[in-house]
Amino acid sequence: MNTLLSLFLNFMQFGLFGVGGGYAAIPLIRTIAVQQNGWLTEAVFTDLVAIAEMTPGPIGINAATFVGLRVGGLAGAACATLGCIAPSLVLVTLLSWLYARSRGSQAVQTVLRTLRAVIVALIASAAIALVRSAAWAGGRVDWAAALIFLAALALLRWKKLNPILVIAGCGLARALMHAAGVV
């Protein structure tokens, strides 16, 4: 099969079945890129996971771009990435339309109210996981990271600073600490 079409269709599979996002998606990417198509070796796949963790953006998009570039150059990257988002474009647009239409209904409001409470719990759980992975290293507290975290939280809560500036500032703060030999 044509490589570009194959990239599109395979990453469309990912866009269709990769529910839950993030790390839940890694095995599916491995199946597609390593086992079914032989586009990546296991070693390169491991590198891809490491790179995806270190760069911003959804892991599916990262993987699609990475694999697409290697297999089919820029056109390959475009096809794989488009394949990855195509199912979302159709399905989520449909859901968005349904949501806008039915939002006024009493029954839908009850369902949404229930969902919102659960989403708050899920965000809380994500916050804990993020704090742990940021400030906990090798079985002990990373005090520099904990300090940066607390300072960032204070700036966000009480100074209402722009969160993107805060995130970038945290990176710089850590770099300064590193340059000063603290961490």
Add this chain to the structure above:
Amino acid sequence: MSGTGEARPKRGKLLWTLFHSMLAISAFTFGGGFVIVSLMKKRFVDELKWLEEDEMLDMTAIAQASPGAIAVNASILVGRRVAGAAGIAVAVLGTILPPVAILGVISLAYEAFSANEWVQVLLKGMQAGAAAVVTDVTVSLGRRTAKARDPLNLTLMALAFVAVQFFRVSVVAVILVAALIGLLRALVERRAAR
């Protein structure tokens, strides 16, 4: 950008703001779907006041439960709500451009990149920042939910937290079960109203 011109003079500006907001948010999203959703909440609900907090939570639920990248799903939902089909186009473009561009550059020399000590250091700091953003959003949302004093919702919130945090139940399963419970609740309420 949009062809409506004089009829809706602010449309071009609206789309531009949507685009560069998503571009900036996406470029700084380390750590998965809930980070981007938290950043979107702060930008579109708190700062620009384009959406209500409830809408953002609803969209989070839909984005999480749908297949595909959560960031892309959430940008489709917000984009359509703010500016229809053109909104979807610019929001999705803004969301995927940073990872595509960054990965494109890095894949040329990824060994040098991932082994670089300064990259590691910056990243470690930014992780702490992303954790702070999501914690901040959690505190705001948690307070609001607690104030609503709906006992069933508070119970479900606690159960969902325990399920995900201690029993590693998948987020999608939790959302689907909660939707089912909400549906049952709606049926019971409707029957009671008769």
